[in-house]
Structures are given as C-alpha cells and as structure tokens.
Amino acid sequence: MxxxxxxxxxxxxxxxxxxxxxxxxxxxxxxxxxxxxxxxxxxxxxxxxxxxxxxxxxxxxxxxxxxxxxxxxxxxxxxxxxxxxxxxxxxxxxxxxxxxxxxxxxxxxxxxxxxxxxxxxxxxxxxxxxxxxELESDIEIAFSFSQQNQIFTLLNKFDGRIQDFLSDEQCVIKAKIKTSQKENISEQLSEMQNISFKFT
Known part of the structure; x- marks a missing residue:
C-alpha cells in the first residue's frame, strides 16, 4: 500500500x-x-x-x-x-x-x-x-491516569500529533499518526495492560 x-x-x-x-x-x-x-x-x-x-x-x-x-x-x-x-x-x-x-x-x-x-x-x-x-490516521486511546507517561512516550516515538487530551481518572487521547505506522503502534498498544484504542 x-x-x-x-x-x-x-x-x-x-x-x-x-x-x-x-x-x-x-x-x-x-x-x-x-x-x-x-x-x-x-x-x-x-x-x-x-x-x-x-x-x-x-x-x-x-x-x-x-x-x-x-x-x-x-x-x-x-x-x-x-x-x-x-x-x-x-x-x-x-x-x-x-x-x-x-x-x-x-x-x-x-x-x-x-x-x-x-x-x-x-x-x-x-x-x-x-x-x-504522509497519509495520516486518527487514533483514540483510553487509559488510566497513571499510564499517561507511557502513552506520551509511545506517541512521541511514532511522531503522533495530539489533537485532544481529556485528563481524568480515565484519560482519553485523540491523535494523528502516520498510516504507515498503524500496525506498529497497534502492536505496542495491544501489549499494554488496561488500555483500549481504536482508529476513527
């Protein structure tokens, strides 16, 4: 592709x-x-x-x-x-x-x-x-407050651009990432505990 x-x-x-x-x-x-x-x-x-x-x-x-x-x-x-x-x-x-x-x-x-x-x-x-x-995809990640450093580090690694961030007990980030990195970021997120994500 x-x-x-x-x-x-x-x-x-x-x-x-x-x-x-x-x-x-x-x-x-x-x-x-x-x-x-x-x-x-x-x-x-x-x-x-x-x-x-x-x-x-x-x-x-x-x-x-x-x-x-x-x-x-x-x-x-x-x-x-x-x-x-x-x-x-x-x-x-x-x-x-x-x-x-x-x-x-x-x-x-x-x-x-x-x-x-x-x-x-x-x-x-x-x-x-x-x-x-580069083609971009929108991703939405939900995670607990204590995991935000992990998530920010990961998005940074993949040059993710944060569009929206709701910080609470349960946090939600909306970001844009390069479509070419979709699989890689999905793999890494899947390995983390208590995190849900979806491409919108």
Whole structure:
C-alpha cells in the first residue's frame, strides 16, 4: 500500500502570461476535498468577474483517481486538458490549477490555446513548492491516569500529533499518526495492560 503522495505546500496566485493581447493568469491551490475545491474556484471567480474564461483542472485522491478538466467555454480539449496534463507531468495530487483568461481581441486558434494554457499551468506550478505528504490516521486511546507517561512516550516515538487530551481518572487521547505506522503502534498498544484504542 502507498502511504504518501506528492502535492503542493501552499497556494500560488497571479502568475501572468501574455499571448497576442490575451492575458492568462494562473493560480494553484492545495485542496483536500470537493468543498475546498469549490471555495477556491468561487474565490477566483469573485476576484475576476470580468474574465472571459475560468478554465481549470484538478486531481484528488492518493492516485489522483478523482479528477476533472474544465474548458469553461473554450474549444473542447484546448484548456482543461493541457492544464490537467501539467498536474500529471508534475506527478501531484490534491491540487487545483485555475487559469483565468482575459480575451485580447486576437483569436489564438486551438493549438495556440493549448500552448497558452499549458504554459500558464506550467509556470504556475513551477512557482509552487512541491512536498510529499504522509497519509495520516486518527487514533483514540483510553487509559488510566497513571499510564499517561507511557502513552506520551509511545506517541512521541511514532511522531503522533495530539489533537485532544481529556485528563481524568480515565484519560482519553485523540491523535494523528502516520498510516504507515498503524500496525506498529497497534502492536505496542495491544501489549499494554488496561488500555483500549481504536482508529476513527
């Protein structure tokens, strides 16, 4: 199983490309789901209401299995697909690329459009910082107060990130751990007395 994927660290905005009077402005956003995707698209549509086209492509999921390319009124395959191909070329997922076009009066033809959208997506992604993200799982551990040092030590060892901690006679910790460590941490927790845990 794969436990990591390549994506971008943070948004890149307003990368400008000019082609025969038309302006192409590139944006890219890291997105984790459809909701974040829609928000980013709406944001750009609000910022550029007078643009002729808002073309985009995205990939979501570990292997980019959820994807779409949208030409937004440009000739079929001349905008969304060249943008999408740049996502493939960079081997990244959970990324949205939008290219906004302001028509400049000279028609570019399909091959000219393909070239402009491809180039715009390419220079936008080249500005982005590429990172590898590890898949994470949520774990909830219940234990008695006297065992908290043991649990903290264990989570520390596996680079667990504590999200929530309820301290009482009976304590509950919610943490995020790397999915690749799931089996290892489960084994160690199973060997401890009076502890229950579950992945949520």
């Amino acid at each position: 794969e436990f990591s994927f390549n994506t971008i660290k943070s948004p890149v905005e307003n990368i400008l490309l000019k082609e025969k009077g038309s302006k192409f402005i590139g944006f890219t956003f890291p997105v984790n789901d459809e909701t974040e995707l829609k928000k980013s698209l709406e944001k750009i549509r609000e910022e550029h209401p007078k643009a002729t086209h808002h073309c985009y492509a995205f990939r979501l999921g570990m292997k980019g299995e959820n994807y779409r390319a949208n030409d937004d009124g440009e000739p079929s395959g001349s905008a969304g697909l060249p943008i999408y191909n740049q996502l493939l070329a960079h081997d990244i997922t959970n990324v949205l690329v939008i290219v906004v076009r302001y028509y400049g009066g000279t028609k570019l033809g399909v091959s000219g459009l393909v070239k402009a959208y491809k180039e715009s997506a390419k220079i936008t992604l080249e500005e982005a910082e590429m990172i590898t993200k």
